Amino acid sequence: MNEKLRSDVDQVPRLTRSAKNGRQISVLAAAAQRLHLGTLMANPTGQELREAIALVVERVGYGKLYERLVRLNAFVSRRKPPTAELLADRIYSLTGGLRRQVPATLAFHTVWSETFSSEIGEEKDKQLEALAERINTALTADERAVREGHAGELEAAIVDYEQILAGTIGPAAARIDMLLKAVQPVADLLRKRPLPAAAASADGV
Numbered sequence: 001m002n003e004k005l006r007s008d009v010d011q012v013p014r015l016t017r018s019a020k021n022g023r024q025i026s027v028l029a030a031a032a033q034r035l036h037l038g039t040l041m042a043n044p045t046g047q048e049l050r051e052a053i054a055l056v057v058e059r060v061g062y063g064k065l066y067e068r069l070v071r072l073n074a075f076v077s078r079r080k081p082p083t084a085e086l087l088a089d090r091i092y093s094l095t096g097g098l099r100r101q102v103p104a105t106l107a108f109h110t111v112w113s114e115t116f117s118s119e120i121g122e123e124k125d126k127q128l129e130a131l132a133e134r135i136n137t138a139l140t141a142d143e144r145a146v147r148e149g150h151a152g153e154l155e156a157a158i159v160d161y162e163q164i165l166a167g168t169i170g171p172a173a174a175r176i177d178m179l180l181k182a183v184q185p186v187a188d189l190l191r192k193r194p195l196p197a198a199a200a201s202a203d204g205v
Contacts, residue, residue: 041181041182041183042183042184042186042187043097043098043099044097044176044179044180046089046092046097048176049088049091050084050085050088050089051172051176052088052108052176052180053065053085053091054085054088055115055170055172055176056111056112057084059115060115062084062087065084065087066087068111068114069107069108072103072106072107072110072111073107074094074103074107074108075090075094075104095108109180116169116177119168120165121168124164124165124168127164128161128164128165131160131161131164132161134153134156135154135157135158135161138150138151138153138157139154139185139186144184144185145185146185154185154186154189155189158186158189158190159193161178162174162175162190162193162196163196163197165178166195166196171195171196175190175195175196
């Protein structure tokens with residue numbers, strides 16, 4: 001990892017099993033975890049990354065998104081892909097599906113966090129932290145499997161977490177947000193589930 005990227009990553013709170021440092025499962029914390037520990041985290045598919053880019057474009061526009069990524073040194077070439085889908089494919093290729101320790105990986109996570117994290121208020125933050133603790137409790141110590149007898153508890157906590165998040169940033173963004181920070185057992189469960197209902201509001205859960 002180059003020194004500039006190492007410095008940027010080290011400034012991001014690590015994803016831990018404690019909620020004492022604020023929102024436990026922040027996207028940037030997951031980025032740090034992913035870069036430091038690699039295989040511990042699940043990784044988005046190419047289609048999931050295209051959906052993530054499309055969601056950011058819906059919020060900020062394609063031009064603004066690309067300019068922000070360029071300012072974050074995501075690319076060596078500043079030649080702009082003609083479509084958001086091609087941009088997503090470029091990021092996926094450069095980062096190896098967000099596995100590689102390159103500036104484009106941190107740039108993507110930064111842009112995603114800037115776009116969506118500000119929409120989550122303090123009250124919802126606390127609810128999500130409590131649910132994150134429930135999710136962690138249902139996982140083995142290395143977070144690679146579900147503890148015996150805790151599958152139902154894990155699924156219930158994931159459902160509640162996603163429903164709260166969906167009421168704040170929308171079902172599609174909630175699903176991608178969770179996948180971006182999920183360890184593999186959580187990602188596997190999420191991918192088997194339909195998207196949550198869009199009816200939840202920010203005051204609903």
